[in-house]
Amino acid sequence: MTPEEQNFMRKINAEDKIEPKDWMPDAYRKNVIRQMSQHAHSEVIGMQPEGNWITRAPSLRRKAVLLSKVQDEAGHGLYLYSATETLGITRAEMIEALQQGTAKYASIFNYPTLTWGDVGAIGWLVDGAAIVNQVSLQRTSYGPYARAMIRICKEESFHQRQGYEALLALAKGSPEQKQMAQDSLNRFYWPALMMFGPHDSESAHSAKSMEWKIKRETNDDLRQKFIDQTVPQIEFLGLAHPDPAIKWNEERGHYDHGDIDWEEFYSVINGNGHCNRQRIEHHVAAHEEGAWVRDAITAYNDKKNANKIKNVA
C-alpha cells in the first residue's frame, strides 16, 4: 500500500469520514459515484409513478400530501446530485448516463402504478424499504453522502407514514377499497424485497463496498429487517400476507420467508419491466422540452451581464 492508501484505510478503519478534498482510491471514487448517482436517479425517476396520481388523488388532503411528497423526492434527488458533484462529476454527466442507460435507478419504479392504492403501497413499502437502507447509510464512509442521508431520513418517515395511513383508510373502507389495498400490497411486496438487491453471494459490488464502509450492512441483513418489521404492519391492516411461507422462527429471532423470484428481478433490471422504456422516455422528453427554457436563461443572463459591464464602462 502507498502511504496515501494507508492513510485512507486508517480513516476508514477509525470510522472517520472521507471528505471531498481527501485523497481516495479511484475505485472508491467510482464506487461512491455509482451508488450515489443511482440513488439520486431513483429519487427523480420515482417522481413519475407517484406523480401519475397527483391529478387523480381522491381528496384534497391526499392531493396536498402527495404533491409535497413527490416534491420531496425531487428535493432528495437534488441533495444527492449535489453531494455527488463533490466527487468531480457534474449533474449533466450523471443525467446523461441515466438517459443513455449506463447508470441505473431502483428497479421498483419500473412497475406501474395502476390504482390509488399503489400510492399508499409505494409510500409504505417502497419508502419503508428505502428507509431501512438509508438509516444504515447514515454511517456510510463518504461524508457528503452520510450527511445527505441524515437529512433525507428525517424527511422520509413522513413518506412512509402517509403511505401507510392511506392504505389504512382503504383497508378500513368499503370492500372495493379493501380489495384495492390487498391488490396493491400483492403487487408491491415482492418488488419491495428485491430493492435490497441480490443475495450477498451474488452481489457484484458488495464485498468492496463493505470493506470501504460505503455499505454498512449486507443486502440480506437489511432485507430481513424489512421483512420482520412489515409482518405486524400487514396484520394491523387486516390484509393477507402475500408470502404464504412467512413464519416466525424462534431460534433465529426472525421471520422465515419464501423465495424471491430472481428471474423476474434480473428481467426487470435488464429492461423488461412494464415501465423501463416509459420512465426513461418521460425523463428524456421533459429534459428536451426544457432545453429552450434553459437556453433562454443562459441567453438572458449573458445579456444582463453584458449590460452590467457596459454600465460600468
Add this chain to the structure above:
Amino acid sequence: MSDAIKAATLEYVTRLGDDSLVLGHRISEWVSYAPFLEEDIAYANVALDYVGRARMFYTYAAELAADGRTEDDFAYMRSDRDYRNLLLLEMPRGDFAYSQIRQLFADVYYSLVLPELVKSKDERIAAVAAKAIKETKYHVRRSRDWVHRLGDGTEESHKRTQKAADQLWGYTHEMFDMDETEQLLADNGIGVDVSKLRDQWHKDVSAILTESTITVPEDSWAVRGGRTGYHTENLGHMLTELQIVHRSHPGCQW
C-alpha cells in the same frame, strides 16, 4: 349575517376556492416535467400554495352551506357547469412560457385582490387572504422573473412567450367583471370591487411585459363565462381526471 349576504358569501368563497383549485391543479401537472430539478421543486411549492388556499376557501364554504358537505364535496362532487373559476385558470398547461404568462396574469391579479380582501369584514375571508398575501408576493416575483427571462432570452423563448401572451390575453378581461353577487359583497365591505383593479393590473402587467420585450396584446377580443359556469372545453376534461377516483367510490373515506 342576512340570508342574502350569507348566500352571496357562500357563492363568493366557492368562486375563490374554484380559482385556487383549478390553478393549483394545472400547476401540479408540471410535476416531473419541469425544465430542471430546482424548478420542479419550486413550482410544486406554488401548486401547494394554491391547493392549500382552495382547501381553506372550501372549508369555509362548507361551513356556510351547513348542509353536511365537506371541502371534498365542493371539489369532487360538482360538475363543470357548477364550477365558477375564471376561464384563464382552466386553460391547459401548455408549454413553460404559456404557464408562466398565465401565472403572471393570475399572480399580479391576486397581488391586487388580496390586499383588498384582507380588509374584508368577514373575518374568515380576511384570515385566508392574510395568509395568501405572503405567498403571492413570492409568486409574483417568480412569474415576473420567468417572464423577463423567457421574453428577453432567445429568439425561440421570445416567440413562445409572445404567443402565450396573445393567446391568453382575451381571457383576462372577465377577471375584472362584477355581477350582482360581488357587487352586494363589495357594497357591504366583504368582497372586493375588482372592476377598480383593472387599470393597476394593466399597468403592472404591461410594465413587466414591456421590460421583457413582449408587446402588450390588443384588447380586441374577450371571452367571458367562468363566473356563470360557461366554461371552455378544457375544464370538463380536467375535472374528469380530478374527480374520477373520488366519484367511482361514492361516500368513501380516503
Add this chain to the structure above:
Amino acid sequence: MTTEKLELFEVFIRSKRGLDHKHVGSLHAEDHAQALEYARDCYTRRSEGVSIWVVKSNDICASQEDDAESFYDPSDDKPYRHATYYVLPDPVNNM
C-alpha cells in the same frame, strides 16, 4: 442541452436566530437572486431556516488535505486552550 451552463451555488442556512449558518448542500441557478429563491424552495420546505446565504461554489477557496498538518496540527499542542484542561474542585467545577 443540459443545465451545465447554470452556475453551481453552495447553500448555507441559519436554522434559528442565534445559531450559525450551516452548509446544507448546493444547487444550480442563473444568478444569486435565483439561487436564493431556489434555496428557499429546495432546502427550507419544513421551515428549516430563518436566513439563507448562497455562495458561488467557484468562489470558495478550500484548504487542501496536504496542508492539513500545517493548518491544524499547531493547535494540537495547545491543550490549555480547552476548558477541560483545567481541573477544578467539584464545588466550583460548574463554570
